[in-house]
Amino acid sequence: MKQILARAQLLKFLDGMDQLLMKVFVSTIQNGNNHLVILSGSNDLIISTLLATLKIPVLPNLIIANHLHFSEEENYLVFEPFHPGPTGCPFCPSILCKGAALEAYIRQNGPFDLIYYTGMLGAGVIPNLNKPQNLLQF
Ligand SMILES: [Zn+2]
Numbered sequence: 001m002k003q004i005l006a007r008a009q010l011l012k013f014l015d016g017m018d019q020l021l022m023k024v025f026v027s028t029i030q031n032g033n034n035h036l037v038i039l040s041g042s043n044d045l046i047i048s049t050l051l052a053t054l055k056i057p058v059l060p061n062l063i064i065a066n067h068l069h070f071s072e073e074e075n076y077l078v079f080e081p082f083h084p085g086p087t088g089c090p091f092c093p094s095i096l097c098k099g100a101a102l103e104a105y106i107r108q109n110g111p112f113d114l115i116y117y118t119g120m121l122g123a124g125v126i127p128n129l130n131k132p133q134n135l136l137q138f
Pocket residue numbers: 089090091092096097098099100128
């Protein structure tokens with residue numbers, strides 16, 4: 001099972017994404033009002049493993065993703081979808097609606113002066129998000 005984590009450590013970020021993550025993380029340390037939230041259709045185990053490989057290991061306020069963990073016997077992986085049931089969103093997979101998840105985070109932890117959202121592999125826009133005026137997607 002540890003082989004999976006070793007392989008995850010070999011994954012690479014898109015050019016510039018690692019520096020962006022480290023800069024935002026440092027800003028969260030300098031100013032507690034700044035939050036870094038990773039929103040991914042992947043899973044939290046691989047994401048946190050990958051973030052730990054950065055020159056400055058990044059600890060986000062929250063990773064919004066499906067949950068993956070080792071079984072107690074550590075002989076298999078357990079996958080738990082972020083949403084336990086279908087969300088009804090026509091744009092997202094039924095296991096994670098990014099718009100609903102981000103809106104819930106903002107509602108529970110905001111308000112925020114500015115919200116920046118960027119994505120990888122063409123996922124830079126959340127199609128169903130009720131866009132607050134202070135949201136910048138790039
Ligand atoms: Zn959705």
